[in-house]
Amino acid sequence: MNNIQIKDLIKHQKINHSLDRPFYVNDKIFDLDIKNIFSKQWVFVGHTSRIPNIGDYFLFDIGNESMIIIRDKENIIHAHYNVCRHRGSHICLETEGNKKLLLCPYHAWSFNLDGTIKSARLMEEDFNKDEWSLHKCNLKVFEGLIFINLSENPCDFEEFIEPTRKYIEFHELGKAKIAFRKIYPTDGNWKLALDNFHECYHCQPSHPEYCSVHDPEYILSYGAGSGTGPASEKFNKILNEWNEKVKKLGHLTGEYAEKEFNKYSRSAERTPLKKGKFTETKKGKPIAKLMGKFKEYDRGYTSVGTSPFNSLLMCNDFATLFTFIPKSTLQTDVELIWLVHKDAKEGKDYDLSEMIWMWDETTKADKRIIEDNQKGVLSSKYMPGPLSQMEKGLEKFKSWYLKHLELALD
Ligand code: FES
Ligand SMILES: [Fe+2]
CATH class of the missing domain: 2.102.10.10 (Rieske [2Fe-2S] iron-sulphur domain)
Incomplete structure (x- = not known):
C-alpha cells in the first residue's frame, strides 16, 4: 500500500462506522501510526x-x-x-x-x-x-508523571498539560507512589484497544465489576464531560446535586473536553460514583489514605485523558493510570499503574487486592474482548458496522486519528 492508496482509503471511511480492515491489520499503516500519531504526543x-x-x-x-x-x-x-x-x-x-x-x-x-x-x-x-x-x-x-515525546519538534508541554493540570494537581500525584504495576499484553491493534476504551456500550455485557461501582446513568452518558454517550437528564441531575455538595467542601468540580479533539484529544471531568460508593472497590468503602487536596471522601471520580494514549482514573484514595503502548500491528501493551499516597503502607493503610480488583478484572475482560474483536477483523467477512449512540467517543477518536494520519501524508 502506498501513501496515495492510504489517502484514498481515508477518504472512503464512513462516518459512524468502525474503520476498514487495513487500519487494524496493515503493517505500513502501523509504521505511519507510530511515526505520525504516537511520536507526536507527550x-x-x-x-x-x-x-x-x-x-x-x-x-x-x-x-x-x-x-x-x-x-x-x-x-x-x-x-x-x-x-x-x-x-x-x-x-x-x-x-x-x-x-x-x-x-x-x-x-x-x-x-x-x-x-x-x-x-x-x-x-x-x-x-x-x-x-x-x-x-x-x-x-x-509533571506531578511525578514522566512524559516523553519522540518528535524532533515537540509541541509545547505547558500548552499540552494546561487544560488537565488542575485535575491532576488536585490529586497531588507528585506526592504519590506506585502500589502496583501490571502490563496486559493484548493481541490486537492499538486502535481496537482504544476504540474499546472510548465507549461504554460494552460495559453492561462485559464489566459487572465496573458497573457495580458506577451509576447506570453515568455509564449511559459515559464520560459526561467529553460527551461520549447520549446526554442523560437523570445523570445531569445527580451531577448537579453532587457538584453543590462538593463545592461546599472546597473540592474541585467541573469538566473539560477538547471540542474538536484537535491536536491532542484531551478531556477531564469530575463525576460522582454510584450512590453509596466512595471508591472503586467491591464494597465501595474507602480503603486507603486520602490523597491530594481532599479534606474528606466526596464520592468523586476524576477522569483525565491527557492524550489518547493515557488515562488517569482517580478516586479520593488511589489512582489508576493507563498507558496504551502499540507494540506491533497486532499487539498492544496496556500498562496499568496504581498510585497511593507516598506515606501509605500496604496492609496497614491500604489493601492492595481490593484496590486493584476493579481495573484488574475489567482490563482482563477488555484484553479478551479486544483479542476476539481482532480475530473477527482479520476475517474476510469483516466489514465496518454502524455505531450506536453510546459509541460517540469512538467516532471522535476515529475522526481525530484519520485527520492526523491524512495530514501526515500531505
Ligand atoms: S561499544 Fe557499543 S557498539 Fe561498540
Ligand atoms: Fe472495557
Whole structure:
C-alpha cells in the first residue's frame, strides 16, 4: 500500500462506522501510526517513584525505539535512546535496574548517567568525546508523571498539560507512589484497544465489576464531560446535586473536553460514583489514605485523558493510570499503574487486592474482548458496522486519528 492508496482509503471511511480492515491489520499503516500519531504526543511512561534512587532506570520500548529512563547523580530524570554511539548496540538489556554507569556490552564504551560519554577504549587521538553523548529524547516530569515525546519538534508541554493540570494537581500525584504495576499484553491493534476504551456500550455485557461501582446513568452518558454517550437528564441531575455538595467542601468540580479533539484529544471531568460508593472497590468503602487536596471522601471520580494514549482514573484514595503502548500491528501493551499516597503502607493503610480488583478484572475482560474483536477483523467477512449512540467517543477518536494520519501524508 502506498501513501496515495492510504489517502484514498481515508477518504472512503464512513462516518459512524468502525474503520476498514487495513487500519487494524496493515503493517505500513502501523509504521505511519507510530511515526505520525504516537511520536507526536507527550505520553507518560511511568511515575518517578519507579526510579527513586540515583542510577535507577527502566526501559520504555516503542516501535524500533528503546528509551532508557534514568535518574542521574543530580536527581534529574533523563530519557536516553538505548543506542550506543559507537556502532549502535543496545546498552541496557534488562527492562529495569540500577546502573552506576551505562556500559555498552559490545566494545565497552561507557556513558555517564546524564548521557555524556565517559570512556571509549583505544580510539584515535583526534576522537572528541564531547561529540558522542547518547541521543536524548524529550522528557518532562509533571506531578511525578514522566512524559516523553519522540518528535524532533515537540509541541509545547505547558500548552499540552494546561487544560488537565488542575485535575491532576488536585490529586497531588507528585506526592504519590506506585502500589502496583501490571502490563496486559493484548493481541490486537492499538486502535481496537482504544476504540474499546472510548465507549461504554460494552460495559453492561462485559464489566459487572465496573458497573457495580458506577451509576447506570453515568455509564449511559459515559464520560459526561467529553460527551461520549447520549446526554442523560437523570445523570445531569445527580451531577448537579453532587457538584453543590462538593463545592461546599472546597473540592474541585467541573469538566473539560477538547471540542474538536484537535491536536491532542484531551478531556477531564469530575463525576460522582454510584450512590453509596466512595471508591472503586467491591464494597465501595474507602480503603486507603486520602490523597491530594481532599479534606474528606466526596464520592468523586476524576477522569483525565491527557492524550489518547493515557488515562488517569482517580478516586479520593488511589489512582489508576493507563498507558496504551502499540507494540506491533497486532499487539498492544496496556500498562496499568496504581498510585497511593507516598506515606501509605500496604496492609496497614491500604489493601492492595481490593484496590486493584476493579481495573484488574475489567482490563482482563477488555484484553479478551479486544483479542476476539481482532480475530473477527482479520476475517474476510469483516466489514465496518454502524455505531450506536453510546459509541460517540469512538467516532471522535476515529475522526481525530484519520485527520492526523491524512495530514501526515500531505
Ligand atoms: S557498539 Fe557499543 S561499544 Fe561498540
Ligand atoms: Fe472495557
